[in-house]
Amino acid sequence: MYNNGKMRFGLCCIFRKEPIHFRQITAKTLQKLPRSEQLLRLSDICLQNVKSLYKSLQFVSEKGIGAFRVLSPLFPRYTHPDVGYQLTDLPEKAEIRYFFEKIRKIRDLHDLRLSFHPDQFNVLSSPRKEVILNTIRELEYQAMLAEEVGAEIINLHAGGTYGHKKNALKRLEKNIKDLPISIRSRLTLENDDVSWTPADLLPFCESYYIPMVYDVHHHRCLPDGLSETEVTRKVVKLCEKLGKEPLFHISSPKNGWHNGSPKPHADYIDPADFPECWKGLTATVEVEAKSKELAVLKLMKDLGS
DNA sequence: GCATGTCAAGTTGTG
């Protein structure tokens, strides 16, 4: 069913050369200001960031890039305990909503696939209640943005193992079951390069109907006995069952495969690192490379797509 | 202007 389909490539969060920038602000800077000025600064940054996101989608659609990962701090410090805020607190909320609408329209027009990838401190397998609560708060924020921009995916890692994978998976299962639908319906789990391999995650994902995002670079850094072909086949099968397009991650090692740690990402993707078994599939491949849009475009050219 | 240290958050592995 997915053979000879259309593969789309995804750009992650930011640009290397293209003059599209996202702004940030720290909690420390905000805390020096009275609340009204905090909200003015935040409103300005959020509005500029949604404009930049719109420009990002214009850029990718013009270049034939079919997917885009939205950066987590699009609305900086949204869930911070002291300086956090809501969209309705921002003076320019109407303008911000107007750009959300423009973003949804360009997304629909070009059928762009949008995703979120919450940072490493979002952990649903932690034994600490506080960590789970903070994670859910952050995921609710990202789900709100996902709803506003029309994003389909919130992709998470499985967290730590705490020396006992089975118990960690039990906590993960329970916490996933309790998630609000806005998060749960978008949730995917990705294999990492420290703890959780495809062999660990696939049975879990199959049991609970969660798409597994297959990062082949992580798999090469932390192998598990499964071949890339086997993992790909299982992921495609699971996604078919769930009615979702498979999502893969690709990167190349900065210092080569045999020169120290292969984990750091290179500027570009070596086409030799692109798995043969992915070719011809209907799937999204997010490109994790430091040269960002240049790397995505080069890979597309190198692969002739 | 430019260089440098800092930034909310978790977990693991290395030195």
Add this chain to the structure above:
DNA sequence: CACAACTTGACATGC
């Protein structure tokens, strides 16, 4: 035990 690494970049500060 401290610290870097992870999608690292962008901001704030000080020269």
